[in-house]
Amino acid sequence: MPKSYHHGDLRAALLEATLAMIASDETHLIGFRELARRLDVSRSAPYRHFESIELLLSAVAEDGYQKFIERLEVVTGNPALSNRERFMELGIAYINFAIDNPAHYRLLFDQRFFEEGKFEGVQHSAAKAFGLLLETSSNCLAEDASPQVKANVAHLAWSCVHGLSSLLMNGQLKHVKDRQKFIRYSCEKLLLLGDI
Amino acid sequence: MPKSYHHGDLRAALLEATLAMIASDETHLIGFRELARRLDVSRSAPYRHFESIELLLSAVAEDGYQKFIERLEVVTGNPALSNRERFMELGIAYINFAIDNPAHYRLLFDQRFFEEGKFEGVQHSAAKAFGLLLETSSNCLAEDASPQVKANVAHLAWSCVHGLSSLLMNGQLKHVKDRQKFIRYSCEKLLLLGDI
DNA sequence: TGTACATCAGTGAACGCGCGTTCACTGATGTAC
């Protein structure tokens, strides 16, 4: 195929390049000019696809949520697991997603998407992901547990997997030799949090 | 006192203004020109005090660690508490520091300070803070617990309080009505993590 | 199948702006005698 005047799929290339920049901690460099340069395209070409950098970032975030939710649903939809096994495996899947896709994960919880009345697509996806966690953790509690207790347990569990993900991702748990073993160990412990 | 030609304490003012910008999510605006503008001082004045923005930020971070460690030491140095009470109170103090000083807290764990061979002052402070947590959690374990187990428990506990802090700070636990109650409830639960 | 035309996607020059940084300067402060 001869090199065409048109890029082919500049939109997808922009999403990919943005993600790569977040991954390599070059968030501060993200901008239309820099992206155009990296994709070897003229300065103004990106404007054909995104009105602003914020909208570009939110598109990347929505892609990320889709991947994230797909991965979690592999666990929540697995009928072979007991409720407690499912809770534990969900935690493991959550943390592994974060470790495998640190750039995406960091972006998913970027504060800027959680302003009232903006980025509703992203916020809706975030709520959906939390819903999976709430349902899975609630199934491990006594049937007559109050909604308040269910919410507390789910939020505490979420905090723990989020914290584990963040610290592992940022390399702040350097001492840990076998990450997978540590993750499994931690998620086993999290089962204790539901015991009231 | 007549308005002097000299600012008086521009260095301290720079630290304070930087912190305020982080607190109000204007991190992207931090720069010598913007700081000079806010402090009503000429563009080049800040250069008398800091060689680069990175060094300015690391000075802010060191201030933050000092405050953070002081707050934790109020708990670890309290002889009236049992080991388990001390562990729980340490978690509560940790989370409350984060909630009360979100800007400082966010900065303390900024990835940029954890590159090998740079910002050793900051890294040393971070290690000291973790040391307090490791010691306190280890005291709750059986005396013959292995260093490996001690480290695992401490890291898991750290992840949990870090996660709780982050989500509370970022307003992602909106449902929580009584924050202090939720924090106390969570830190009580964390005691279970040490039971093997 | 061929042609005419509309639309799409990328170009390249230009604008105004804010940034970091340098430099010779000067007013303010501190100190030696």
Add this chain to the structure above:
DNA sequence: TGTACATCAGTGAACGCGCGTTCACTGATGTAC
């Protein structure tokens, strides 16, 4: 106590740079007939 001088801290003009954004343009692609 007064004076002379060194040093300190802030000034303001200037440089070069990269950014976002606009605009008239044009090559490439798709489609109607």
